Amino acid sequence: xxxxxxxxxxxxxxxxxxxxxxxxxxxxxxxxxxxxxxxxxxxxxxxxxxxxxxxxxxxxxxxxxxxxxxxxxxxxxxxxxxxxxxxxxxxxxxxxxxxxxxxxxxxxxxxxxxxxxxxxxxxxxxxxxxxxxxxxxxxxxxxxxxxxxxxxxxxxxxxxxxxxxxxxxxxxxxxxxxxxxxxxxxxxxxxxxxxxxxxxxxxxxxxxxxxxxxxxxxxxxxxxxxxxxxxxxxxxxxxxxxxxxxxxxxxxxxxxxxxxxxxxxxxxxxxxxxxxxxxxxxxxxxxxxxxxxxxxxxxxxxxxxxxxxxxxxxxxxxxxxxxxxxxxxxxxxxxxxxxxxxxxxxxxxxxxxxxxxxxxxxxxxxxxxxxxxxxxxxxxxxxxxxxxxxxxxxxxxxxxxxxxxxxxxxxxxxxxxxxxxxxxxxxxxxxxxxxxxxxx
Amino acid sequence: xxxxxxxxxxxxxxxxxxxxxxxxxxxxxxxxxxxxxxxxxxxxxxxxxxxxxxxxxxxxxxxxxxxxxxxxx
Numbered sequence: 271x272x273x274x275x276x277x278x279x280x281x282x283x284x285x286x287x288x289x290x291x292x293x294x295x296x297x298x299x300x301x302x303x304x305x306x307x308x309x310x311x312x313x314x315x316x317x318x319x320x321x322x323x324x325x326x327x328x329x330x331x332x333x334x335x336x337x338x339x340x341x342x343x344x345x346x347x348x349x350x351x352x353x354x355x356x357x358x359x360x361x362x363x364x365x366x367x368x369x370x371x372x373x374x375x376x377x378x379x380x381x382x383x384x385x386x387x388x389x390x391x392x393x394x395x396x397x398x399x400x401x402x403x404x405x406x407x408x409x410x411x412x413x414x415x416x417x418x419x420x421x422x423x424x425x426x427x428x429x430x431x432x433x434x435x436x437x438x439x440x441x442x443x444x445x446x447x448x449x450x451x452x453x454x455x456x457x458x459x460x461x462x463x464x465x466x467x468x469x470x471x472x473x474x475x476x477x478x479x480x481x482x483x484x485x486x487x488x489x490x491x492x493x494x495x496x497x498x499x500x501x502x503x504x505x506x507x508x509x510x511x512x513x514x515x516x517x518x519x520x521x522x523x524x525x526x527x528x529x530x531x532x533x534x535x536x537x538x539x540x541x542x543x544x545x546x547x548x549x550x551x552x553x554x555x556x557x558x559x560x561x562x563x564x565x566x567x568x569x570x571x572x573x574x575x576x577x578x579x580x581x582x583x584x585x586x587x588x589x590x591x592x593x594x595x596x597x598x599x600x601x602x603x604x605x606x607x608x609x610x611x612x613x614x615x616x617x618x619x620x621x622x623x624x625x626x627x628x629x630x631x632x633x634x635x636x637x638x639x640x641x642x643x644x645x646x647x648x649x650x651x652x653x654x655x656x657x658x659x660x661x662x663x664x665x666x667x668x669x670x671x672x673x674x675x676x677x678x679x680x681x682x683x684x685x686x687x688x689x690x691x692x693x694x695x696x697x698x699x700x701x702x703x704x705x706x707x708x709x710x
Numbered sequence: 711x712x713x714x715x716x717x718x719x720x721x722x723x724x725x726x727x728x729x730x731x732x733x734x735x736x737x738x739x740x741x742x743x744x745x746x747x748x749x750x751x752x753x754x755x756x757x758x759x760x761x762x763x764x765x766x767x768x769x770x771x772x773x774x775x776x777x778x779x780x781x782x783x
Contacts, residue, residue, distance in 0.1 A: 312754045316762060329754050345757075394780060418780060429775060440733025448775040489775045495749070497733045500741050505749055511776045565772030569747055576746045582772040592769040600746050608746075618768055643768050655755075669755070675766065701762065705754060 308333045312705040319698040322386065323353040338404065345398035347418075354388035358522040358640035359550050360627055361385065361691050362534050367547035371521050373458040373471050376544060384695055387521065394420045408435045412446075424453045433493070444493040452485040456520035463554030464634055466537070467523055469545030483516035501571040511561040523550035524640040527627040532686030535630045551628065553639040555621075561586040576600040590644070592618035606659040612671065614651035620644060626683050626693055645694060646678040653701065664708035671701040 309332050316325040326349070333343045357368060359379075367378045370389050379385040396418035404410050409432065416427040431446030454460075460481050461468065488511070495505045525534050526549040534548035567580035578598040585591045595615045602608045621644040623637035653671025660666055677694025684693065734742070741747060750756050756773065764770040765782035 310752075310754045312758070314758055327758070329758065331753055331757075347757075396780075420780065423780060425780065437733055438736065446775065487776065489771065491771075491775060497742060499732075500734050500738045503742060503747065503749070507772060507774075509771050509776065511771060561769075561771075561776070563769070563772050567749060567773070569749065571741050571744070571747055578751075580773070582769070584769040584772070586768075588768075590768045592767070594769065594772070600751075616763070616767060616769075621768070643766060649767065667752070673762075673766075697766075699766075701758075703755065703758060705752065 306335060307710045308335065308707075309709070310705065310707050312703055314704075315700075315702045317700055318353065320386075320695075321354055321388070322697070322699075323351065323355055323390070326350045339410075340403040341401075343398075343400040343402075345396070345400075345416075347394070347396040349392075349394040349396075351390065351392045351394065353390055354386035355390055355521075356642055357385050357387045357550075358524055358553060358642075359385040359548075360525040360527070360534065360640075360688065360693055362548075363687065363691070364533075365547075366534060367545075368523075368550065369467050369470055369545050371457045373468050375470060376546075382691065384692075392420050392422075394418060396425075409433065416450075422455050422457055424455070426451050429489075431491075440497040442493075442495040444491075444495075446489075446491045446493070448487075448489040448491075450485075450487040450489075452487070452515075454483045454485065454516055454520065455481075456483070460516075460520055461552040463518060464551045464638065467546040467550045467552065469539060469543050483520075485513060485515035485517065487514075488512045503569045505565075505567045507563075507565040509561075509563045509565065511563075513559045513561075515557060517555045517557060517559060518553055519555075519639070519641055520552070522553045522639065522641050524553055524625055524638050525550055525627045526630050527685060527688075529629040529631065530686055532627070532684065532688035549630070551634075551638070553641065554637050555623065555639055556588070556637055559586055559588055574602045588644070589622040590618055590620070592616065608657050610655040610657065610669075612651065612653040612655065612669075614649075616649040616651075618647060620646040626679065626688070627685065629685070642675075642677065642694060642697070646680075647675055647694070648678065649673065649675045651701075662708075664706065666707075667703075667705045669701070669703050669705075673699040673701065 309330065311330045314325070314327040314329065316327070318324070327347060329347045331343060331345045333341055335341045359366065359368065361382055361384045364381050365378055366385060367376050368385060368387070369376050370387065372389070377388065396416070398414060398416040400412060400414035402410060402412040412431040414429045416425070418425040427448060427450035429446065429448035431444055433442050433444035435442050460483055490510045491507055493505065493507045495503070497503050527534055537546060537549050539545050561584060563582055563584040565580065565582040567578070570577045580596045582594040597613045598610055600608050600610045621639065623635065623639055624644045625638045625640055628634065628638060651671055651673045653669055655667055655669035657665060657667035675697040679694050681689060745751060760770065760773070765780065770776045
C-alpha cells in the first residue's frame, strides 16, 4: 500500500497549497484534467466604404488538449469576398475605360473618380493543423501545416517551432521556421510587366490562356519571453522573411500621363477593337523581397485591468519602413463582463518603385507599381470590444472597429492637373466581429 | 538599418543574461495564469487582424509568422 500512498499525498499537498494561495493553479492541475475539445468560432464582417471590398468570414479554431500538455489545433476559415478594388490607374477629369481582367469586356470610370475594378468576387477557404507537445521538462515543440484556396490562388505551408524555458520558467526562448509555396493562376492569364493593358478578346473562352506563377516565402522567427514581475510580462521577436518568385499583382496597372498636364494619354484602337481608352501599363515588382521586423509586446496587470501594448518595426529591401503601435486595455465589469478599447497606429514609407504615374515618352523604369499598399501612408484603427460569460460558462464577445488609411503623396510627385485631384482618397473600413468560445 | 537590428538583438541577448535574476516563484503565478494575461488572449481575433492588415498594408507578421497565403486585394 505504500506505493499507492504517494500520489494521494502529493495530490493532497497540491490541493492544500492551492487552497492556501487562493489560486486556480496552473500547469500541474491542467495536466490532470480530462482531455477535451475547445472551440473558438467567429463571424466577421469587414466592409470598405465607396463599394470597395466587403468580406463575410467564418472562422473556427478547434483545439483538443491531451494529457501531458499535448494539444492539437485545427483551423478553418471561409471568406466570401465581393466588391471593388483600385486598379492602380489615376482619377482623371474625364471618363476612362479599362479592360476587365478576364479580357472579355470593359468597365468605365466616371470623371473625377478613382478607377476601381468591380469584377472582384471570390471565395477563400483556408485550413490549418498544428500539433504541440512538450519534449522533456523544459522544451516544447510545435509543427503545423496550412493551406488555402481561392479562385486564382493556392497556398500550401509548413511550419515548426521549438521553445525552451529557463530561469524557473520565467524566461522562454523560441525559434521557428515556416515555408510557404504559393501558386497564382491569374484570371485572363499572366500579363507581361510594363506592357499596355490588354484589349478585349471576343474569341476568348474567358480563361485567357491561364498560366500559373509560383511564389515561395521563408519565414524565420526568434522569440524571447520574460516574466518581469507577478504582474508584468514582455515578449520580443525578431522575424526574417524572404519572398521569391512572382510578386506582382497581375490585376494592377500604372497610368501613363502627359509630362506637362499630368493627364492620361489616350489610346486609339483599330476599328473593331475594344479596350482601354487610355494608356495603362501592367505593374512590375522585383522578384524577391527580404523583410526584417522587430516586435515587442508587454502585458501589464493593474488590479483587474490589463494593458496589452505592442510595437513593431519593419524594414525591407523595397525601402519600405513601417512602425505599428497597438494598444488594448481590458476593463473588467464585475466578474463576468469586460470592455476593451483598442487603438492602433500604423505608418509606412513608400516602396522605392512606387509610382503615381509614368511619363509618356520617358524611359521606362525597371520596376513600377501604383498599388496604394506600397505608397507612403498612415493608418489608424479605433475599436471597442465587449465580452461576457454566458450562463453556461462560455465566452462571447462583440467588437466594432473603424479603420482609416490616409495617403501621404508629396506634391513634388504630382504633375500638372494631378495637383487638382485626390489621387489617394482615404480608405475607410469597419470591422464587426462576433466570437463564441465554448468547450465540450 | 541592419546594424540597428543586430544591435537590438545583441541587447536582447544581453538582457537575457540579466533576466536570470528576474521573474517570480512558481507560487506567484496566479495573475500570470489568468486568461487575460496570455500573450494572445483571442487567437481568432489575432488571426483576423493579421489577415486584414496583411491584405491592406505592406507589413505583416511580428507576433508570429508573416502570414500570407492569399492573393489579397
